[in-house]
Amino acid sequence: xxxxxxxxxxxxxIFAAHLKNHVLIYTIMAKKNLKNENEQTQKKEEALSSxxxxxxxxxxxxxxxxxxxxxxxxxxxxxxxYVIKPKGAIAADENAKCEMYFMQGDxxxxxxxxxxxxxxxxxxxxxxxxxxxxxxAALYAGICYYELGNYEExxxxxxxxxxxxxxxxxSASQMLxxxxxxxxxxxxxxxxxMAAAKSGNKLIAPMSLKKAGIVYLEMDDKAAAKKVFxxxxxxxxxxxxxADIDKYIAICE
Numbered sequence: 001x002x003x004x005x006x007x008x009x010x011x012x013x014i015f016a017a018h019l020k021n022h023v024l025i026y027t028i029m030a031k032k033n034l035k036n037e038n039e040q041t042q043k044k045e046e047a048l049s050s051x052x053x054x055x056x057x058x059x060x061x062x063x064x065x066x067x068x069x070x071x072x073x074x075x076x077x078x079x080x081x082y083v084i085k086p087k088g089a090i091a092a093d094e095n096a097k098c099e100m101y102f103m104q105g106d107x108x109x110x111x112x113x114x115x116x117x118x119x120x121x122x123x124x125x126x127x128x129x130x131x132x133x134x135x136x137a138a139l140y141a142g143i144c145y146y147e148l149g150n151y152e153e154x155x156x157x158x159x160x161x162x163x164x165x166x167x168x169x170x171s172a173s174q175m176l177x178x179x180x181x182x183x184x185x186x187x188x189x190x191x192x193x194m195a196a197a198k199s200g201n202k203l204i205a206p207m208s209l210k211k212a213g214i215v216y217l218e219m220d221d222k223a224a225a226k227k228v229f230x231x232x233x234x235x236x237x238x239x240x241x242x243a244d245i246d247k248y249i250a251i252c253e
């Protein structure tokens with residue numbers, strides 16, 4: 001049997017050889033990784049260099065673009081501050097003058113103005129239609145036309161009112177339904193009443209549903225009428241319209 005001390009030199013040589021191989025492999029891998037990192041760094045530098053060259057080349061163009069954007073933004077701010085807001089205040093004052101005649105039931109003067117300083121809702125809507133006060137004047141004008149019996153013009157003006165107000169907007173839809181009823185256009189009337197009801201307004205919704213149900217009865221559609229009347233009973237049981245709703249439901253049986 002070979003003594004253990006004679007095997008130690010051979011073992012050391014073998015271990016040294018293995019270690020040398022591992023060091024060589026790690027060295028090769030490190031060089032490869034370093035090469036990849038250098039290539040990536042070079043690509044990043046080339047990309048940044050390209051961007052820098054593009055910026056340098058288009059420096060004047062960028063300046064003009066940024067200047068144009070700033071001018072547009074400042075123009076919008078100035079227009080809102082010095083045109084829209086002042087005209088909105090003027091339109092509100094003009095509406096207030098017309099509202100005095102409207103509250104008195106003098107729809108002719110409320111609509112067309114007087115010989116003094118009241119323009120009339122129609123003129124306010126024409127001059128300031130781009131502003132919310134002008135749109136409100138259009139709604140008033142539509143109501144005036146309705147009261148005066150000119151239903152086609154009433155529809156035209158009421159439709160001009162567009163807003164997200166939770167009270168006036170559904171009221172406008174309900175008013176439009178009333179106009180369509182007078183015109184005998186029941187399908188359009190129901191559509192307008194149901195649009196008003198979708199607002200969920202505790203005052204307007206049950207009122208509009210009841211109007212829609214009555215129109216459905218006029219159209220001899222008892223199933224649709226019963227459905228909206230039942231909605232009033234279940235969803236708006238504390239409303240004024242719910243007080244006698246059972247009578248309307250019975251009619252639909």
